[in-house]
Amino acid sequence: MFVRALDQTQQLVNTTGPDDLDLPTPCDEYDVRTLLGHLLTVTARIDLALNGGDPLTIPVVTTGVDDVPAAWKERRVALDNTLADDSVLGRICTLPWGTLPGAAAIAAYTGELATHSWDLAKATGRLSQLDDALAAQVLPMVRQYVPAEQRGGHVPFGPVVPVPDDASPYDQLAAWQGRQP
Numbered sequence: 001m002f003v004r005a006l007d008q009t010q011q012l013v014n015t016t017g018p019d020d021l022d023l024p025t026p027c028d029e030y031d032v033r034t035l036l037g038h039l040l041t042v043t044a045r046i047d048l049a050l051n052g053g054d055p056l057t058i059p060v061v062t063t064g065v066d067d068v069p070a071a072w073k074e075r076r077v078a079l080d081n082t083l084a085d086d087s088v089l090g091r092i093c094t095l096p097w098g099t100l101p102g103a104a105a106i107a108a109y110t111g112e113l114a115t116h117s118w119d120l121a122k123a124t125g126r127l128s129q130l131d132d133a134l135a136a137q138v139l140p141m142v143r144q145y146v147p148a149e150q151r152g153g154h155v156p157f158g159p160v161v162p163v164p165d166d167a168s169p170y171d172q173l174a175a176w177q178g179r180q181p
Helices: 003-013 034-052 068-083 102-123 132-145 169-176
Strands: 094-095 098-101
Touching: 003 034, 003 068, 003 102, 003 132, 034 068, 034 094, 034 102, 034 169, 068 132, 094 102, 102 169, 132 169
Parallel strands: none
Antiparallel strands: 094 098
16 A cells, blocks of 8 residues: 555656646645645655654755655655565654554555645646545544544644545545545
């Protein structure tokens, strides 16, 4: 699932054009440019955490990057090299929200990547490019580990947005994360 989330995000990053950069996103404080900078940070934070580093040493948003797809590719290559080591799954990682084994850290970041892929696709009018099966697999995990109550502060999500039971998996995921599908 993690590789599918990375691939989906990479496809969206690679096909986001310069005319999209100032568009608003479902993340109130981010336009597309800022979201792309955050996605660059996310890939770097994952790699750093899986290698025993402190992801909080990297800013929340990477700025000053002229070629985001090239920077993403560079960070993805480094992350893929890290993931090639099977011992990473059991390695204890420090994340912004706690200390977890590598496998759990990867699962958590799968949810973040899937959610931010939806943010980017929504902002740029490309929801049809999303992998609904990925969202369907990630949704139960996100519901389990991101509490519905006590949002805000260290849980950086708005209140759960009600959606119909038959809403698409991505609409359900976005709503659970406090976004308006």
